[in-house]
Amino acid sequence: MARTRTRKATMVAAGMLALTMVAACGKTEPSTGGKGGTAGAANANANVNATGFPIVKEPIKLTFFASKSASNLGNWNETAMWQEYKKMTNIDVDFQLVPVDALTEKRNLAFASGNLPDAFHTARLSSVDLANYGSQGLLIPLNDLIDKYAPNLKQIMNKYPEVKKALTMPDGKIYSFPTLQDPDFLSGIIGSQMWINKTFLDKLGMKVPETTDDLYNYLVAVKTKDPNGNGKADEVPFAAVGISTIYDQLKGAWGLGNRGNMHPRVDIDPATNKLRFIPADPRHKEVLQYLNRLHKEGLFYKDVLTVNGNDVNAIYPQGVVGTAIGLNPNATIPGVTGHVGVGALKGPHGDRIFSRARSFMILPGGFAISKSNKHPEATVRWVDYFYSDEGNKLFRLGVKDVSYVEKDGKVDWVDALKKDQSQIGKYVTWAGGWYPSMDRQKYVLASENAPENLKVSEEIKPFYPKEVWPEFTFSTAEVAEFKALETDIVKYVNEMAAKFVTGAASFDEWDSYVATLKKMGLDRYMSIYEAAYKRYQSN
Numbered sequence: 001m002a003r004t005r006t007r008k009a010t011m012v013a014a015g016m017l018a019l020t021m022v023a024a025c026g027k028t029e030p031s032t033g034g035k036g037g038t039a040g041a042a043n044a045n046a047n048v049n050a051t052g053f054p055i056v057k058e059p060i061k062l063t064f065f066a067s068k069s070a071s072n073l074g075n076w077n078e079t080a081m082w083q084e085y086k087k088m089t090n091i092d093v094d095f096q097l098v099p100v101d102a103l104t105e106k107r108n109l110a111f112a113s114g115n116l117p118d119a120f121h122t123a124r125l126s127s128v129d130l131a132n133y134g135s136q137g138l139l140i141p142l143n144d145l146i147d148k149y150a151p152n153l154k155q156i157m158n159k160y161p162e163v164k165k166a167l168t169m170p171d172g173k174i175y176s177f178p179t180l181q182d183p184d185f186l187s188g189i190i191g192s193q194m195w196i197n198k199t200f201l202d203k204l205g206m207k208v209p210e211t212t213d214d215l216y217n218y219l220v221a222v223k224t225k226d227p228n229g230n231g232k233a234d235e236v237p238f239a240a241v242g243i244s245t246i247y248d249q250l251k252g253a254w255g256l257g258n259r260g261n262m263h264p265r266v267d268i269d270p271a272t273n274k275l276r277f278i279p280a281d282p283r284h285k286e287v288l289q290y291l292n293r294l295h296k297e298g299l300f301y302k303d304v305l306t307v308n309g310n311d312v313n314a315i316y317p318q319g320v321v322g323t324a325i326g327l328n329p330n331a332t333i334p335g336v337t338g339h340v341g342v343g344a345l346k347g348p349h350g351d352r353i354f355s356r357a358r359s360f361m362i363l364p365g366g367f368a369i370s371k372s373n374k375h376p377e378a379t380v381r382w383v384d385y386f387y388s389d390e391g392n393k394l395f396r397l398g399v400k401d402v403s404y405v406e407k408d409g410k411v412d413w414v415d416a417l418k419k420d421q422s423q424i425g426k427y428v429t430w431a432g433g434w435y436p437s438m439d440r441q442k443y444v445l446a447s448e449n450a451p452e453n454l455k456v457s458e459e460i461k462p463f464y465p466k467e468v469w470p471e472f473t474f475s476t477a478e479v480a481e482f483k484a485l486e487t488d489i490v491k492y493v494n495e496m497a498a499k500f501v502t503g504a505a506s507f508d509e510w511d512s513y514v515a516t517l518k519k520m521g522l523d524r525y526m527s528i529y530e531a532a533y534k535r536y537q538s539n
Contacts, residue, residue, distance in 0.1 A: 048149075048377045054090035055381045061092045062379060065110055065117040067124065068097040069432025070310075073425030080427045081398040091382055095121070100432060111138055116370040119379055122434045125176060125365025127169070127471040128483055134175040135476040139368045140376060141173035149380040152387035153177060156438060162470065165539045166361050170475035177383050179366035180438035186464070187457040188439055188448045189358050194249055194325045194342040200227040200235075211346045212253050212290060215323075219299045222322035237299040239312040239324040243501055244494070247287060248356045249325055252463070253347030254283040257355025260468035265493065266529055275530055277522060279493045280514050285507065286348070288500045295501050305498055328447035341456025344463035354463045361470040367436035386437040396430055396443040403427035404445075413445060472532035485525040492520065 047056045076095040086092055098106040107123050133139045157164040167174045181189045204227050209215040219237035240246045251257045256278050259267045269276035278284050301307055312324055316333045329336045344354040367383050369376055385391035397404040404411050417424055425431055474482055496513050499505035
């Protein structure tokens with residue numbers, strides 16, 4: 001099996017390299033700002049107002065590829081906020097929406113077909129994607145355009161040099177606008193939290209868990225002591241959605257994930273101060289053994305591998321959920337109250353790290369412009385507005401007195417949306433995340449700003465990693481091989497994690513599992529990672 005995986009990785013890498021070479025040979029250099037271009041490009045540039053609104057003198061139409069989460073209602077092309085921005089800018093955007101579950105497939109098809117939209121919005125483009133498609137000429141470099149037409153992002157990059165550092169690819173070019181959070185808004189950066197049923201705790205005479213043993217003891221008590229008092233064994237100790245989320249939440253209790261979760265499988269080994277591949281570390285085995293114990297004793301909800309968020313949300317109102325990881329149920333599920341946040345837990349060796357930490361630079365590729373775009377200057381001005389205070393206000397809240405009201409400097413939803421927040425998606429489109437903007441806490445009327453979220457975020461702060469890595473960048477020479485190796489290695493790691501946790505594989509197979517990783521090219525994978533890490537350090 002190991003040899004098959006290695007051959008497969010080599011073939012994929014070779015195929016991707018060949019694709020890159022063919023694309024590079026046949027590509028046309030994209031415009032980066034209309035300099036020395038055709039008469040058409042010059043006319044398009046002349047149509048752009050350098051500042052203010054409208055962005056263009058004569059109306060233009062653009063087509064954007066965009067992903068749409070299940071929590072995002074309605075057609076973006078009819079959303080009040082986008083209709084308002086169309087009037088402000090003179091730019092009519094046709095959002096070609098794809099379901100988030102099909103995002104990767106549809107995005108890859110769009111790049112492979114050559115039939116490109118003008119831009120990719122909320123398409124979750126990683127640094128690997130940006131380096132790959134940028135080097136092929138499918139995405140245009142934005143350095144000069146940002147310098148001339150993006151004063152808001154430029155100001156952010158000057159204030160926070162790490163943003164420019166993370167956006168700049170090894171070829172020195174920037175191909176995207178990022179997804180950012182206000183660096184001071186920790187609750188917004190963290191997002192989902194671990195929630196525990198305070199009513200159950202009180203009934204059981206227990207406190208909010210501080211250690212992994214505390215959590216285990218609480219889960220057992222929920223299963224065996226009928227804390228909802230209905231005489232039935234219907235309580236769900238841990239309504240976990242898959243293994244990866246709970247693993248990422250808990251691994252810090254074993255000292256893993258000490259550079260945050262933007263790199264969920266790589267951190268720094270404190271014993272050597274060198275990069276560590278977490279899934280091959282003995283403490284990774286210990287975390288899986290802990291999860292295996294929870295699974296074996298029936299402390300998860302149904303089949304942990306197949307449960308989804310909708311399944312969990314459906315049982316919350318029944319008053320049976322003991323613990324879950326996700327959005328604040330008090331703020332997001334009607335009729336649900338009494339759940340409190342759980343901070344970073346201490347593990348068996350005394351470690352206490354909030355390992356699900358993220359950088360405020362959530363994603364480098366919130367927005368990118370394709371080579372097919374005939375109006376790159378106008379497009380850059382269009383997206384840059386959302387990095388300003390006013391632009392983020394429009395994006396998060398929509399149109400004043402239509403979706404929100406403002407009084408004495410404070411904002412809130414209109415009464416109709418306060419009564420039925422499920423309709424917010426008809427007015428704004430931020431649900432699901434990964435958008436090009438920089439969120440300000442004062443405009444976030446969502447669960448991240450709820451008192452319970454702010455409280456647990458403050459409790460987490462002392463255990464937040466001192467350094468949280470953003471995504472690293474990979475050179476053209478590295479990207480195809482790295483992506484091929486990562487695809488196979490991560491798939492195998494995830495498959496084996498599921499087997500270890502559910503008991504389908506014995507922990508006696510651990511040494512064989514680690515040996516297989518080596519045969520699959522783990523050392524080569526980590527050497528490429530090391531080069532990217534050194535590049536990050538030296539930028």
